[in-house]
Amino acid sequence: MEQLTGKSVLVIGWGVTGRALAAFLAPRAARVTVAEQRMDADHAGLPAGAILRVGREELAWLEGIDLVVPSPGVPRVNPLLRAASERGVPVIGEIELAAQMGAPVTVAVTGTNGKSTVTTMLAAIFAADGRKTFVGGNLGTPLITAVGQDYDSSVVEVSSFQLEWTQTLRPRVGVYLNLSEDHLDRYRDLAEYGSFKARLFQFQHAEDWAVLNRDDPRVWALAHRVRARVVSFGLGAPAEGTAAVWPQEGALRYALEGRHGVIPWDRRRLPGRHNLANALAAAAAALAAGIEPDAIARGLAGFKGLAHRVELVHEKNGVRFVDDSKGTNVGAVLEALEAVEPPIILLAGGVDKGGDYGPLRAPLQARVKALIVFGAAREAMDAALSGATRIEVRSNLEQALQCAWSLAERGDTILLSPACSSFDQFSNYAERGRRFKELARAL
Secondary structure: OOOOOOOOEEEEEOOOHHHHHHHHOOOOOOOOEEEOOOOOOOOOOOOOOOOEEOOOOOOHOOOOOEEEEOOOOOOOHHHHHHHHOOOOOOEHHHHHHHHOOOOOEEEEEEOOOOOOHHHHHHHHHHHHHOOOOOEOOOOOOOOOHHHOOOOOEEEEEOHHHHHHHOOOOOOOOOEEOOOOOOOOOOOOOHHHHHHHHHHHHOOOOOOOEEEOOOHHHHHHHHHHOOEEEEEEOOOOOOOOOOOOOEEEEEEEEEOOOOEEEEOOOOOOHOOOOOHHOOOOOOOOOOHHOOHHHHHEEEEOOOOOOOOOOOOOEEEEEEEEEEEOOOOOHHHHEEEEEEEEOOEEEEEEOEEEEOOOOOHHHHHHHHHHHEEOOOOEOHHHHHHHOOOOEEEEEEOOOOHHHHHHHOOOOOHHHHHHOOOOOOOOOOOHHHHHHHHHHHHHOOO
């Protein structure tokens, strides 16, 4: 983009991304203003010369502003964003700004579920290949922090929120894992949600790569619409002669531009069909990025899985406790229920995100001896899933776990997989997961 010198920039949101943006922009722009709705927002980390405005947003804050950069959590209906667009003030997201300012975008990973796992798998693979790689994006560290740093590649998790304001973002390898109902409190419907994820490929060139899940019809429909070369991944055998990665005889088999071979991978270390799909996607992306199969094998072998994602955290009296606090939508819960050994006592609830709980009915009937719902969505979940299995309603996580423990018998698994966001009772899914671990270990 044009140089920032002399520009007045408005950053919306004073969280992790907002703080990183302010730190980046302050020495480069004429004026940096940060808008934050929380009245109790502190000034810690605010760069010298920057202004922090808190409370109800006022359109007057746009006076003299040349560029607006929203944090990912700020919806497009935000009054400042709408007014900026109406006035012709440019709006771009943090990840777009970073790319325009020179941050490398080697691999970008999107999808409803599995983004963090695949991004972290790829980080391990790139490390095994000896590359100096930035790892972050939606995973935690904003890409803007990579600008001007000595990285030769990057692996970035990208959410639909971050893709809403892209204008030039061009990953050399774009990965689209899957699409299922999520964030319908922000998007009109699944089609709109999916359309923003598909923007990952909008600015790619013919020599780039699109890694697509051929088992997901909504994702695979993009195969003939992207400019980039396509390599698919999936649990079944691919069409003859296509670029693809698939499982075969306990390994990952690949065919890509004349290269054919096998990458060893031990499924027992990371159980579940979803983890097999994640490994296939990571291998496909790494091959497209030019990494040799032996480095991919070493990277996958060293990957231990993520905290709060189908993580066995405790066992007492023959009862297993599994933390899947990152399972914040129905699709993720379906994956967890498939991966965990029954009988299962499922803890679910939090803030409803607008999706349909109906797909949970069949696995609840088949694998779950009791469902304990808690938090803000408890009544809605109880009503939607009534009759599928035994349901108990509790106010909070502590009460839900106590109820689960009272029902548990040797051989059972108590699984926290909420299907909801955490913001009614926790600051994020990680805090919820840590509290679950604490409570389980204190029983």
